[in-house]
Amino acid sequence: AIAAGAEMAGFVFFEKSPRHIDLETARTLGLLAQGRIARVALTVNASDAALDEIVDALAPEMLQLHGKESPARVAAVKARFGLPVIKAIGVAASEDIAASKAYEGLADMLLFDAKPAPDASVPGGAGISFDWDLLRNIGAKNWMLSGGLDRENVVEALRRTGAPAVDVSSGVERERGVKDAEKIKAFVEAVRSLS
């Protein structure tokens, strides 16, 4: 991700994900990434105690809350850690966009992703996209698009939504949970081809 020129790298702390890393690995990778790319700690409904350990190990620049964290929880996490927070919003219908308004002014950035199935064991990183047209006329200023993006569709996604930033996981992997440097490079090049 650093070599490809990505601005942020996500570190997944969710045991059911194939991308989960332990604290020791986070410490090592965090040091390698320091000053070279913004480190984002991705968590799902994490407790304060778990976040304490993650922040201590990774020293992230940002936190990505990818579970069912309420607006009050987002505000509490932001206050406790003094770090910018990205709040993921699962989108399946226009009501989900409307509901995201509750996080404006609390989260530093909203991340619109496909809404996970109610019985999904991992609420993201599954390569599932959603109807991008739901994001038309979105009022939010600081937001990102994710969900099923890859080098083939990201240009169209950016054109259709006008997203200021994108996030990708599965679409730059050679197999589930294994990132592919060439795919990351091609993805970043496709994004930058528009700027």
Ligand SMILES: O=C(O)c1ccccc1N[C@@H]1O[C@H](COP(=O)(O)O)[C@@H](O)[C@H]1O
């Ligand atoms: O990547 C994961 O394993 C993950 C686990 C739990 C919650 C979110 C996760 N990833 C995020 O999901 C979206 C969409 O990913 P994809 O490109 O569709 O695979 C993205 O924001 C990831 O950061």
